[in-house]
Amino acid sequence: MDNPPEHWDIAIFGTGLSESILAAALAKAGKKVLHLDENDYYGGDSASLTLLELITWADERSKPTQQKADQTSSAYLLAQCKSFIDIQYGFPSSSDEATPDPDFMKDSRIYAISLLPCLVPASGPIITSLIASGVSRYGGFCLLNSVAMCTPLDDKRPEDEWELKRVPSSKEDVFKDRSLSLLDKRKLMKFLMFAASDAENPPELEGQEETAFLDFLERKFSLPKSIASAISFATAHCSHIADKAVPALQRLQRYLRANGRYGNSPFLIGHYGGAGEISQGFCRTAAVQGATYILGRKIEAINHVPEVPAATAAKTESGDAPKGPHFSIRLDGFANPVTADVVVSTDSYLGYLNSVENRASLEPNSMTNGAHYLIRGIAVLGSPIKFASAGANTTATQEEAGSSAGSETNPPEEAPGTCLVVFPPVTFEGKAMEPVSALVMGEVSLSCPTGRYVVYLTTLFKGDDSATSPPNPSELLQPYLDRLLRFTSGGADSKPLFVCYYNQRLSSALGPISSTGSGSTILRLNSAPPMDAPLTEAADGATTEAERIFWEIMKFKTDGDQDIPEGFWPQVEQDGDDSTGVDEEW
Amino acid sequence: MADNAETSAVPDKPIQVKLVLLGEAAVGKSSIVLRFVSNEFQANKEPTIGAAFLTQKCRLEDRVLRYEIWDTAGQERFHSLAPMYYRNAQAAVVVYDVTKATSLEKAKSWVKELQRQANPNIVIALAGNKVDLVTASSAAGASGAAASNGDDDEDEADDATATPGEDAGEAENPEGLRQVPKDEAQAYATEAGLLFFETSAKTGEGIVEIFTEIAKKIPIDHILNGRGGASRSAAAGAAAADAVNLQNNAPKGKSPCSC
Structure with missing residues (x-):
């Protein structure tokens, strides 16, 4: 491409959720933004993919490690192969497990499978940003319908039967729940009042900085283990058995307050795969504000140019060329490199950096041993999860029961369009298992065809200094998927139409990189999901990270001639900016 | 918030139609919308910045359609349009420049892309814009604009007809600027099942007609039955009922301990 030399204030590598929010905020603040992604789709590590795209994604990330490939694979892909490991997929319900049923693949494009499945708290940084940026008008959301706990009937024998029980989502639900004793209800209400209160430094928390949340609930509020477990894992969404009380309580307080804002759930699910679609919305907003998008181009190198060569300086009459030290980015098929003052990069693109002194410290390789991983599974089911509906154990359902005789033996069931099933930690064959969550999305999320359900299984693997590698994701997660299948209308014998398992490395926290010169x-933008509550905190975490980088850039770019914006998003759109709708009839 | 108020104030509820614009850079996509929406024309318009989408109502017999018109926002420049752009679009206007043969080729590839990405019932109109340049009355002043449009072209080098036309500069016979014969484009449109118009955003020729003809062709009942979603219109309907609109639902100040 015979592109003219062009200069940007900021080049952002990666179109994941965090990068996209950043691009939109910078573009709205008047910066000239170039946004690149080596993939030919938006969303990077938070993309929503069709089935075919997901399979290609998996193949690309598993092959280079098997073959020599170092010459042919891009630095991006090599980095991706370190972030996403042990990828395996198959089609269990197909006659040949390795090849899909063609009928199943016909619907490939109707799927929007998320690489960053998330529940969006109804209030918090991402919702604020969606509204303030105007991106909320591009995409729709639905509520998370139900939360359930799946627990062994007998704690000591997790290899036996498990039961699925709805977690109350409102005060009324708690009162109605017949499985709770009056005393437990009182204790639970007392705790919830405490959790939602504004009190600063409540006496209950004194000296509890290091206490695990579970212990805290059992000791300070004398809650029985089953309730403490439901609060920790299904309400505060702790991802680890030893999660600390203070951060868990902070999350819980936010979720309790979020409940009721948009309906009877603290959480929203984005349509069309969530994070990937939201990323596209932010990218469109950035583009509308003048950002340039280049997708699907191989990046050849990112070079730091400490001084503008005299020859280039001479051509600088347009004002559209670098005036000082800058980065020069070579793209495959582009005759001229593009240039930018500031580069923002996720870990996957750091391999392209040349001549930056501290490059070595940036490489994912050099990260310390004992990285943490999210163990992930994606499954497509042909039938919904069913469990007792909200009022199943209550007198309130007798009206319904009257109309459908025989409901004594068949308590009313619901097959929610979206639900979260939480498996609390258990000791299985002498091994302590972390909590596992299964987020189920039906067609109401617009991410799969009618009658299909996409299940996202997630659990945390905490590495330690002994450099242990994460377990085989399918061996660990498949038993949980099997347990879940028992509660589908298809029954225990039904097989998923598709499964994909992988381990996602959570990058260790390298600090911001020191400036490479004036x-x-x-x-470096950290695009990895958070270790604590990755399902409910990922979207807010991505927003907070975008905001952090935004202010870093604003601080850095304060060369006097530009005003620092007052907020992350401009106040109100004074000039009719977005909806210029003239709306006149003719 | 302001536009919500507007919507609810309308007596007979207009039918929302999402319409996307496509076409090579600088063929006049935004100018067509500007002409349609506010009956204006700006010569030497800057590349699109600043409008997420524009809206315009269109009355058709007893129904009112409210077009929500999406511009590419420059994301077409390096072929980086997001799937979100095509999603649930019920209509598309694919624009080319009658003075530039390659722009019709680009338009054809956009039509293919729409047929691949967009909902199968989408109504597509092909618009051959800048027809004022090839009609005697207004050709002289605007020919410069046509010649300056070549900046972003990528893969047209092997097109024999591309260059001479642009060099024509002050053509005495304005028809000489034309690189795409009307019947050729019409034949392609008929074959591909597209509506076809030659337009001028500058004079307004053909603009209103495009949007009226699209309005006539849109399967309105289909939209009313569920947002016109492709093979899952039922789901789209269900989702629309369940959907949460972040802007409509201001915090309700419900008691914090509602759990």
């Missing part, structure tokens, strides 16, 4: 800098 005039230009590179900033």
Whole structure:
């Protein structure tokens, strides 16, 4: 491509959720933004993919490690192969497990399978940003319908029968729940009042900084283990058995307050795969504000140019060329490199950096042993999860029961369009298992065809200094999927139409990279989901990270001639900016 | 918030129609919308910045359609349009420039892309814009604009007809600027099942007609029955009922301990 030399204030590598929010905020603040992604789809590590795209995604990330490939694979892909490991997929219900049923693949494009499944708290940074940026008008959301706990009937024998029980989602639900004793209800209400209260430094928390949340609930509020477990894992969404009380309580307080804002659930699910679609919305907003998008181009190198060569400086009459130290980015098929003052990059693109002194410290390789991983599974089911509906154990359902005789033996069931099933930690064959969550999305989420359900299984693997590698994801998660299948209308014998398992590395926290000299800098954006509550905190975490980088850039770019914006998003759109709708009839 | 108020104030509820614009850079996509929406024309318009989408109502017999018109926002420049752009679009206007043969080729590839990505019932109109340049009255002043449009072209080098036309500069016979014969484009449109118009955003020729003809062709009952979603219109309907609109639902100040 015979592109003219072009210069940008900021080049952002990666179109994941965090990067996209950043691009939109910078573009709205008047910066000239170039946004690149080596994939030919938006969303990077938070993309929503069709089935075929997901299979390609999996193949691309598993092959280079098997073959020599170092020459042919891009630095991006090699980095991706370190972030996403042990990928395996199959089609269990197909006659040949390795090849899909063609009928099943016909619907490939109707699927929007998320690489970053998330529940969006109804209030918090991402919702604020969606509204303030106007991106909320591009995409729809639905509520998370139900939360359930799946627990062994006998704690000591997790290999036996498990039961599925709805977690009350409102005060009324708690009162109606017949499985709770009056005393337990009182204790639970007392705790919930405490959790939602504004009190600063409540006496209950004194000296509890290091206490695990479960212990705290059992000791300070004398809650029985089953209730403490439901609060920790299904309400505060702890991802680890030893999660600390203070951060868990902070999350819980936010979720309790979020409940009721948009309906009877603290959480929203984005249509069309959530994070990937939201990323596209932010990218469109950035583009509308003048950001340039280049997708699906191989990046050849990112070079730091400490000084503008005299020859280039001479051509700088347009004002559209670098005035000082900058980065020069070579793209496959582009005759001229593009340039930018500031580079923002996720870990996957750091391999392209040349001549930056501290490059070595940026490489994912050099990260310490004992990385943490999310163990993930994706499954497509042909039938819904069913469990007792909200009022199943209550007198309130007798009206319904009257109309459908024989409901004594068949308590009313619901097959929610979206639900979260939480498996609390258990000791299985002498091994302590972390909590596992299964987020189920039906067609109401617009991410799969009618009658299909996409299940996202997630659990945390905490590495330690002994450099242990994460377990085989399918061996660990498949028993949980099997347990879940028993509660589908298809029954225990039904097989998923598709499964994919992988381990996602959570990058260790490298600090922001020091400036590479005056005039230009590179900033490392951490696009990995958080370790604590990855399902409910990922979207807010991505927003907070985008905001952090935004202010880093604003601080850096304060060369006097530009005003620092007052907020992350401009106040109100004074100039009719977005909806210029003239709306006149003719 | 303001536009919500507007919507609810309308007596007979207009039918929302999402319409997307496609076409090579600088063929006049935004100018067509600007002409349609506010009956204006800006010569030397900057590349699109600043409008997420524009809206315009269109009355058709007893029904009112409210077009929500999405511009590419420059994301077409490096072929980076997001699937979200095509999602649930019920209509598309694919624009080319009658003075530039390659722009019709680009338009054809956009039509293919729409047939691949968009909902199968989408109504597509092909618009050959800048027809004022090839009609005697207004050709002289605007020919410069046509010649300056070549900046973003990528893969047209092997097109024999591309260059001479642009060099024509002050053509005495304005028809000489034309690189896409009307009947050729019409034949392609008929074959591909597209509506076809030659338009001028500058004079307004053909603009209103495009949107009226699209309005006539849109399967309105289909939209009313569930947002016109492709093979899952039932789901789209269900989702629409369940959907949460972040802007409509201001915090309700419900008691914090509602759990």
